[in-house]
Amino acid sequence: MRVDSPKMAKVLLPSLTYQQVEYLIEQAETIRYKAIISLFADSGIRLTELVNIKASHIDWESQTVMVWGKGGKQRKAPFTRKTAELLKLMFRVNKVNGVSKNIWGLERRGIQIMLYRLQERTGLNCNPHTFRRTFASNLHRAGLDIEHIMRLGGWESLDMVLRYTRSVRFEESLKLYHEMRI
Numbered sequence: 336m337r338v339d340s341p342k343m344a345k346v347l348l349p350s351l352t353y354q355q356v357e358y359l360i361e362q363a364e365t366i367r368y369k370a371i372i373s374l375f376a377d378s379g380i381r382l383t384e385l386v387n388i389k390a391s392h393i394d395w396e397s398q399t400v401m402v403w404g405k406g407g408k409q410r411k412a413p414f415t416r417k418t419a420e421l422l423k424l425m426f427r428v429n430k431v432n433g434v435s436k437n438i439w440g441l442e443r444r445g446i447q448i449m450l451y452r453l454q455e456r457t458g459l460n461c462n463p464h465t466f467r468r469t470f471a472s473n474l475h476r477a478g479l480d481i482e483h484i485m486r487l488g489g490w491e492s493l494d495m496v497l498r499y500t501r502s503v504r505f506e507e508s509l510k511l512y513h514e515m516r517i
Contacts, residue, residue, distance in 0.1 A: 349460045350472035350502055351376070360421075362457050366428050367439060368449055370421040374400070375463060378412035379470030379488040381405075382463040386443050390426070393438075395419065402489075410489045471499040 363369040384402035392401040399411040454461035
């Protein structure tokens with residue numbers, strides 16, 4: 336007798352609004368933490384990708400950072416002018432050089448602890464994957480099509496981007512619903 340595998344629940348996982356990201360940046364204790372949060376939200380990079388960033392990986396002119404993702408795949412991740420300003424300030428304040436293992440002077444666990452403490456203090460979801468969803472969701476809210484989001488975030492399939500933006504689709508549908516019901 337053959338038994339079907341159980342169906343997994345499709346939970347709407349949280350993403351942050353631009354305002355919530357700004358609040359997290361304001362609440363971060365150091366310029367280094369502010370730069371980390373801003374880069375996470377701007378680029379959707381994974382924790383491992385962030386931890387491995389060296390000064391030479393940053394292209395200030397194109398406002399991108401070279402990262403190596405899952406399976407050792409190389410890609411450029413974008414960041415905004417605000418993140419560039421935070422990174423430059425961090426470089427000056429922390430005297431970042433090319434000798435360190437990474438530009439942060441932190442390992443994976445140190446970044447996780449910082450994010451956990453910020454989450455406890457603010458009550459907002461504050462983990463690398465929430466920032467990855469935030470990246471995709473905010474681009475989708477701004478009207479960028481799924482294919483461009485896929486390229487910018489380093490996803491290999493449109494299905495993955497659709498999973499990451501599922502909460503936005505619900506929010507938009509709910510908004511339309513309420514507009515129709517008024």
